[in-house]
Each structure stands twice: as structure tokens, then as C-alpha cells.
Amino acid sequence: MTTDLATFNPFDPAAIQCPFPHYAQMREEAPVTLVESVGMYLVTNHELVMQVLRDPATYSSLFGGASMPLPSDAREKMMEVMADGYPRVPTMLTADMPEHTRYRRLVSKAFTPKVVAELEPVIRSITTRLIDSWIDSGRIEFVEQFGVPLPVEVIAHALNVPDSRLADFKRWSDDSIAGIGTDISLEQRLEAERGVNEFQHYFAAELERRRTEPQDDLLTALLTARVDDDDPEVTDKRPLDVPEMLSIIQQLLVAGNETTTKLLTETMRLLAENPDEWTRLKQDPTRAPQIVEEALRLSTPTQGMFRISTKDHELGGVHIPKGARIVIVFASANRDESLYPDPDGFDPDRDNLRDHLAFGKGIHFCLGAALSRLEGKVALEELAGRLESFSLPETNEYQYFPSFLLRGLTRLDVDVVPAGAA
């Protein structure tokens, strides 16, 4: 199959179901391709994606509205709804230096490696509770019964959200990504913005409460985080204000939920398709981290990310005008045959297992990489310990969500056999 690259639409639902042959063709024929149907340059090989990631001055992350563009009357309605919330300010993911440096410094004071490491017992207890809830039921729907609740409950715990608000928390996460890389109706977009307002008011009140009653939690740590006086790279030493903190919390919520759900689900599918790897994992659970890495490379839940060109320049021999929208396609770079022999194969024993770009690289490198790696490791250890075996029944249709940026299965039926079953 060959694709007409000029008319190829990466947002087309059929392409989203299996984009990999299209990416392979782009890497081979035109690793920087202007996709005219959407007016964006797709960058698809590892070397050029790295070139973009290493040069944030030329490739800006101020893409803010990554949602599909709106006509002007719809934009007005959107502004009206947003007026009921706090200003949506670009932080981290959608900010450039020097503002980005300030945000990263401040958030790194709150979301430290120690905070992440201390979440391990919580992750393990959520994982075992979830597995116990379905282990004897024969057939489960993995996305709903494991992939979704595990990361939601972990990040909710980190943000000190009570169990009674968990369902709202998940809804706010869905609302936050509505329209990103997906074509939805205006009414759905407005409804999602109302949900984001609700999320903002909830967390603004929680932050306010901690000003007078500090707690040992991430919200208090965000409130009290300060840039070091002698830090030469940050001239603006202001602490985070409320809209900035809300934007950061929203990023933790969104990035922490959807992506990890998709990783867990794809890992399950890959293990079912590679039963020898499941057997080896059961015999030796210390293989869990390398299985997670290879699943990250092959599934790449964040398939790509936007950048805006800040000047006229050339990339891979292609002229890119100032202001052009660029998509760096991590999912394609991760299957670059010049780096990975048998790029579509699942091989957790590769030498260069951690060279993948599933978490990006450079100044925007995923802030939650350690957390999602930990969730993946604990999930695999517990699944391997508690399940004798599992298989994917024929009821599965393997439909992916119609989103270009976040790729994951809508559902995955799994037949489970508990360990020790006769």
C-alpha cells in the first residue's frame, strides 16, 4: 500500500486505526512532509525529531489551542463559557523559555523523585485492589476495569482528591482533552469547557484552603515552591499564582491519566501476542521495566506533539516558513529502522531499549516519566504474580480512539485465569 502523502490526513479515523505503514512510507520517502490536507509538516524520523526537540528556540511550544480550530462565532461562545473560569495560561507543555524554565523549576520542587518513589506502596495497593475485584470473574474489560482506574486513582491520591470526587476527577480529565487531535461538535466542546471550569473552581478552593491550613501534599508544595535566589536561568522569581497552578494541576491530571491508561492496555495486548514474554515475566518479574520500555516504544501513547516554527528555516532539506505548524511524530521515530532492527517487533531485550522518544526529550521531557514507568512496573509485577494466564477472546475488535495525538484502544476484553487455579 502506498499513500499519496500530499493528501494524506493523519486525523482521518482510518489512518488512526493503523498509521504505521503511512509513517514508514514518510520516513522512507519524505521524513519532513507537508500534509496539505491539514496544513502541517509531519516530522517522522528519529534524527529529525531529535533535531526539533533539541532546538526549542526554532520550534516553539506555544501551540496553546491544539484543538481543532473554531469558526469565529463559535469562538465567541467558547470565550463566554471560559469567562466563568480562571484564565487558561500556558504552562510547561505549552510554554517556551524563559517562562518554561520558571515553571519547570517550581514544579520540580513539588513533584520530586522522592514524592514519586513514595507513591509505590499506594500504586501497589490500588493495583492489587483492582485485580482482586475481577480476578475470579473470568472475562474482564481491561480498559475500564484496570487501565483507566489505576492512573486516575494514583494521580488523584498525589493531588489529595478524596474518593468521593474520583468520578468528577476522571470527567474533568476527559473534558480537558476533548477536542485535542479529535473532531467533536461545538456543543461537546462547550460542555467540556464547563467541566474545565468546574475543575478549576474545585482546585482553586483547595489551594485557598491550604494557604491557611497547609498539608503534607502536592498542592501545598506547589503553593510554597520558590525559585532559588541565585538561579541565573530564572529572572522572574515570582511564586506560582492561582491560574498557573491550575494549569499545572490540569497537565498532571491529563498527562497522568490518558497516556498511562493507553500504555497499560497496549502492554497487555503486546504480552498476549507474545506469550513467551508473558511466561518469562512470570518466571522473572524483574523483567517488568524492560517490557514497559519496549511497550512504550511500540505503543507510544502520545503519538506526536505540535511545534510552531519561529523563523524561516530548513529541516531535512525542506523549507519551513515562520509560523508553520509542525507535528513531531514520536510514534514514527520510535519505529525508525535505522535505530531499531525489526522495528515493528516486540523485543524487550533490545540493547537500546531506552532510546525511544515516547516521553519526548530535551526541555519538555515528560515530567511524569518516572511515575508512569513505576505504574507500569508495579502493574506488571502484580499481574504476573496473580494471574496464571490470560488471553484475548475473539470478541475483540481492536478499535482505537479517534484521536491522532493520544493513541489507545477503546476497549480490550481479556479472559483471566487466576494463579493457583486448577
Ligand code: HEM
Ligand atoms: C505513558 C505515560 C506518558 C507518556 C507516553 C507521556 C508522554 C509525554 C511526552 C511525549 C511529553 C513531551 C511533550 C513535548 O515534547 O512537547 C510529555 C510531557 C509532559 N508530561 Fe508526560 N507522558 C506520560 C505520563 C505522564 C504523567 C504520569 C505525568 C504527570 C503525572 C505527565 C506529565 C507531563 C507534563 C507536565 C509534561 C510537560 C513537560 C514540559 O513541557 O516541561 N506525563 N509527556
